[in-house]
Amino acid sequence: MKQISLRELIFYVWRSSHLYRKLWESRGFDPEKDFHKDEDLKNIPVITKKELRAIDLKNRTTASTYDGPYFLGFSSGTTGFPLSVFHNSYTKPSYYRFIEKLDAGKRTSCLILRPWHMMPVFINATLKGGYFNSEARVICGDINNLEFYARLAKENEVDYLLTSPHTAIRLAAILEKKKYSISYIKSILISGSPLSSAAIQLLKQYYGDATILYAYAIAEAPAAIGLKSSLCDALNKISPNAYHLNTEDYILEINRGASVITSLRKNPTPLIRYAIEDQIILKNNFRCSCGFPNGPICIVGPRIGEEFYKIGGYSFHIEHVKYALKKLTYLFTDDFTLQLEQAVYEKQLITIPRLFLKPRKWFVKFLNKKLIAEIITKSFYINQNGKYISFKDELQKKLLQPLEINFNSTIKGRRILPASETVKPFY
Numbered sequence: 370m371k372q373i374s375l376r377e378l379i380f381y382v383w384r385s386s387h388l389y390r391k392l393w394e395s396r397g398f399d400p401e402k403d404f405h406k407d408e409d410l411k412n413i414p415v416i417t418k419k420e421l422r423a424i425d426l427k428n429r430t431t432a433s434t435y436d437g438p439y440f441l442g443f444s445s446g447t448t449g450f451p452l453s454v455f456h457n458s459y460t461k462p463s464y465y466r467f468i469e470k471l472d473a474g475k476r477t478s479c480l481i482l483r484p485w486h487m488m489p490v491f492i493n494a495t496l497k498g499g500y501f502n503s504e505a506r507v508i509c510g511d512i513n514n515l516e517f518y519a520r521l522a523k524e525n526e527v528d529y530l531l532t533s534p535h536t537a538i539r540l541a542a543i544l545e546k547k548k549y550s551i552s553y554i555k556s557i558l559i560s561g562s563p564l565s566s567a568a569i570q571l572l573k574q575y576y577g578d579a580t581i582l583y584a585y586a587i588a589e590a591p592a593a594i595g596l597k598s599s600l601c602d603a604l605n606k607i608s609p610n611a612y613h614l615n616t617e618d619y620i621l622e623i624n625r626g627a628s629v630i631t632s633l634r635k636n637p638t639p640l641i642r643y644a645i646e647d648q649i650i651l652k653n654n655f656r657c658s659c660g661f662p663n664g665p666i667c668i669v670g671p672r673i674g675e676e677f678y679k680i681g682g683y684s685f686h687i688e689h690v691k692y693a694l695k696k697l698t699y700l701f702t703d704d705f706t707l708q709l710e711q712a713v714y715e716k717q718l719i720t721i722p723r724l725f726l727k728p729r730k731w732f733v734k735f736l737n738k739k740l741i742a743e744i745i746t747k748s749f750y751i752n753q754n755g756k757y758i759s760f761k762d763e764l765q766k767k768l769l770q771p772l773e774i775n776f777n778s779t780i781k782g783r784r785i786l787p788a789s790e791t792v793k794p795f796y
Contacts, residue, residue, distance in 0.1 A: 373633060373634075373635050374633075375407050375410065375620065375631070375633065376404070376407070377635075378631075378633060378635065378639070378641070379400050379404050379413070379641070380400055380404075381431075381635060381639075382431070382639050382641060383400045385431035385432050386429075386431045386432075386639060387428050387432070388421075388424055388428055388429045389416075389639070389641060392414060392416060392420075393413070393414060396414040398412060398413055398414060410620065410622075410631065410642070411622075413641060413642050414642065415624060415629055415642045415643075415644050416641070416642060416643055416644065417643075417644045417646075418444070418452055418589075418643075418644070421452055421643075422451075422452050426453050429638055430455065430637045430638060431637050431638075431639065436457065437457055438457070438493070439455040439456060439457045439636070439637055440455065440456060440457075440489050440490035440493045440494070441453055441454070441455055441489075441490060442454050442455070442456050442487060442490035442491075442588055443486060443487065443588060444587070444588045444589050452588075452589060454588070454589050454638040455636060455637040455638050456490050456493070456494045456591050456636065457493070457494065457497060457591075457636060458493075458494050458497035458498045458591065459491075459494040459495055459497075459498040459500070459591060459592055459593075460498055460591065460592040460617075460618055460634070461498055461499060461500070462592060462593055462596055462615040462617055462618060463615075463617055464596040464597075464598075464613045464615070464661060465582065465593070465596055467661050468580060468582055468596075468598050468600075468659075471580065471600075472555065472556050472580045473555055473580070474528050474529060474554075474555030474556035474579070474580065475502075475528060475555070476501065476502055476505060476528060476529040476555075476556055477502070477504055477505055477506065477528060477529075478505070478506045478508075478525045478526055478527045478528050478529065479501060479505050479506065479507045479508065479527065479528075479529040479530075479531065480508045480510055480518065480521070480522050480525075480527045480529070480530050480531070480532075481495075481507065481508065481509050481510060481531045481532070482510040482511075482512050482515075482518065482530075482531070482532035482533075482536050482537075482540065483509075483512065483531070483532065483533075483561070484512060484754055484755070485511065486755070487588065488509055492507075492509065494591070495531070500531075500558075501529075505529075506525060508521055508522070508525060508527070512532075512533075512536055512754065513754065515536070515539055515540055515543055516543060518540075519540055519543040519544050519547055519549070520547065522540070522544065522549065523544065523547055523548075523549040526553055527553070527554060528553055528554055528555050528556065529554070529555070529556045529557075529558075530554055530556070530557045530558070530579075531557075531558045531560075532557075532558075532559065532561070533559065533560065533561035533562045533682070534559050534561075534562055534564060534568040534569075534572060534583075534718070535562060535568070535681050535682045535718055535768075536682065537557060537559060537572060537575075537576070538568065538571050538572065538575065538717065538718045539717075539718075541575035541576065542575075542716065542717065545575075551575060551576060551578075552577075552578040554576055554578075554579050555578065555579050555580065556579060556580055556582075557572075557576055557579050557580070557581045557582065558582045558584065559572070559581060559582065559583045559584065560583075560584040560586050560593070562679060562680060562681070562682075563609075563610055563669070563679070563680055563787055563791065564583060564609040564610050565609050565680075565710075565711035565788050565790065565791070566605070566609045566711075566790060567711040567712050567713045567718060567719075568609070568711060568718055569583075569605060569609055570713060571713055571716070571717075571718055572599075573599060574716070575716075579599070580598060580599060580600075581598060581599040582596060582597075582598050583596065583597050583598065583612070584596055585610065585612045585667070585669055587645060589638075589640060589643070590619075590630065590632055590640060591618070591632060591634050591636060592615060592618040592619070592632075592634070593615055594612075594614070594615055594619055594621065594630065594667070595612025595613060595614050595615060595666075595667050595669070596612055596613055596615065597611070597612045597613055597657075597659075598659055600658060600659035600660070601613075601657055601658060601659045602658045603655075603656070603657045603658040603659075604655075604657055604658075604666065607666075607668060607794070608668050608669075608790065608791060608793075608794055609790060609791065610668065610669040610670070610791055611666055611667070611668045611669070612666060612667055612669070613655075613657065613661060613664065613665075613666055614651070614664070614665040614666055614667045616664070616665060617633075618632060618633055618634060619631065619632055619633065620633065621649070621651070621667065622642070623649055623651065624644065626648060626673070627644065627645070627646040627647060627648055627649065627672075627673045628644075628645045628646065628647045628648075628649040628667075629642050629643065629644050629645070630642075630643055630645060631643070645672075646672055646673045646674060646675070647669050647670065647671075647672050647673075648669075648670035648671055648672070648673060648795050649667050649668065649669060649670070650667070650668040650670070650794055650795070651665060651666070651667055651668075652665065652666050652667075652668070653665050668794050669791075670787075670791060670792060670794060670795040671786055671787055671791070671792060671795070675785070676688070676785075677752075677785060678707075678709055678785040678786070678787060680709050680711065680720060680787065681709075681711060681718060681719075681720035681768065681769075682753060682754075682768070683720065683751045683752065683753055683763075683769070684751065684752035684753070685707060685709060685722065685751055685752075685785055686751075686752065686785075687707075687783050687784075687785060689749060689750050689751065689752075690705060690707055690724070690749070690783070690785075691703060691783070692748060692749075692750075693745045693746075693747075693748040693749040693750075694726075694745065695748070696744060696748065697741065697744060697745070699729070700728065700729060700730070700733050700736070700741075701726045701727060701728060701729060701733070702727045702728075702729060703783065704726075704727040704780045704781055704782060704783060705724060705725060705726050705727065705780060705783055705784075706724075706725040706777070706780055706783075706784045706785075706786060707722060707723070707724050707725075707784070707785045707786070708722075708723045708725070708785075708786045708787075708788070708789065709721070709722055709723075709785070709786070709787060709788060710723060710788045710789065711788055714767075717767070717768065718768070719767075719768060719769070719770055720768065720769050720770070721769075721770045721773065722769070722770070722772050722773065723772075723773040723775060724742075724745070724772055724773065724774055724775070725775045725776070725777045725780060726741075726774065726775070726776055726777070726780075727776075727777060727778060727779075727780045728776050728778060733776065734776050738774040738775075739774075741774050742771060742772040742773070742774045745772060745774075746760055746761045746764075746771065746772055747761060749761070749772070751763065760772075
């Protein structure tokens, strides 16, 4: 995908995209009259994921010819009605190129562990983006069969791993049992889930000889929005979700406290002033311990108005919590906060769900919290790799802790929040 100037992008989309032209005309924006310099970007209407999903793929795809082929991908974390997009190549941001030069790994034997529905677009885009050398042996693995792919990793002496934080940790535990020296793995690219200090700690513990790259990315976009590495101790002191900002491929704005991006890439499903709606703090001229030139960083917080949160390989949905609370409506209002913490336990990454409920009556605070947790757990479902599974059954794998119940009479509305360390910089 060709990188172009903002002005070129705006007029390319105006000519080629039925979606954007219709949206802009309906809101009184005409590039010929209203876009003369880059600062005029703020005059362009913001578009949301909900608005994009409401339009069929044909009408969201530009009419121009491309440097394809382009593969269809899907936004992660959503079920039932994901946002579909086309990608041709995942570009290498400057921070990736910086770490690539420092990395001792040869990257000759690569293992990719991603959800199958995301694998075709991921393979094509990483190949076109130059993420593998010409002699690389690439294994595409099933995240639901880690035992088998751990064996293949051992047989093929894998030295380059591309996966999510929780999958990398689970794989490492299996590799240890199979007597494969994890020190052979020299390069790792982590994406697909928010980070926690617990996850970073375990990844460093298991893969101490590897250079680990962490990407802040969304499936809709053609490159990482932010990157950091295992050398970025200065960033981790601020937040586990602090990253070097990719200013080559994106313009990132803060609109009403949340993130809006414009992708400077010419592709069939462009993103112009697209509301990710992650809470973001920007800092300029940041000096990092990794040695990368001083520049902008982003600190990523909770997503505003999101109906779910994905962490540890699971998606927790507001609707599922509401359903599980049905039998207790005489005790609690439908206001609640579910906060998802992570911790290290016996060299595994454990997700800890803490549910804060609003009592209807004063005497509720004297009720047995353990009993309330048991009642909710029986009807509570979560999502894993697009499938609904019983929270109660999943507890047996010991990757989740039982529900912790707390009472809070000041709660208003329904929210799912990440770990307190992620929320802290924003309050």
